[in-house]
Amino acid sequence: MADTPAPDDPTQQSLWRPLRLLQAAMDADIARIYAERQIEGLKPSFVMELLRLHAQGPMTIAELAESVQRTHSALSQKVAAMRAAGWVETVVGEDARTRKVTLTGEARRVVDRLAAEWRATEAAVADLEAELPYPLSRVVTDIERALERKSFHDRIAERLSDDPAWE
Incomplete structure (x- = not known):
């Protein structure tokens, strides 16, 4: 049977899977907040980078990666996804050899709402932690x-x- 796991399948046991699932559920709730405000195509995982670009201005992928404590490779992939979704664009930097990541007009239009959501989310997490x-x-x-x-x-x-x- 395809639905019956193999008896020696170590993936059936995971101490941290519930944490990953909890975070995914919480991210889904944040995404629902965006959808309710007609902010389409925005993933919660994009928001830190968008807020950082708004606060600090255009950055190279390496600068942005360092700023949010991610690898260059991971940020390069994320920037590609954010660019495809219409949240960032790349522009020529100070010299013709560098490219900077910058917010699109659409991102600039919603960034204040994203900052408000960030603050509200942090407050909600603090409320949750106070209950624990x-x-x-x-x-x-x-x-x-x-x-x-x-x-x-x-x-x-x-x-x-x-x-x-x-x-």
């Missing part, structure tokens, strides 16, 4: 501290060294 006995932001900080003591790489490598299937 152990806020997610504290969990992240605690995980970062634990990873400073022993990296995720080292934790995985240690487990793999004990697994004969890894040989």
Whole structure:
């Protein structure tokens, strides 16, 4: 049967899948907010870059990537998607060899609303965290501290060294 998972399928167990699904559901709710305001074709994952470009002006992909703490490759792909969706364009930089990413007119028309949504989302997250006995932001900080003591790489490598299937 195609619907019956193999008994040795390790993907059936995932401690962090619920977190990924929760974030996806929350992003879907943000997207619904945009749709209710007729902001079509905007993904929640684009908003940080759009707000950063609005605040700091046109940037190269490398500058934007550094600004939002992403890799050049990841930002290059995101910029291509944002350009295809009509939110950014690339223009010639100070010299003819460089290209800068800049907001389109449509992005400039909605950027104040996006900033308002960002602030409202942050406030809603703060409200949620106030309801929890152990806020997610504290969990992240605690995980970062634990990873400073022993990296995720080292934790995985240690487990793999004990697994004969890894040989």
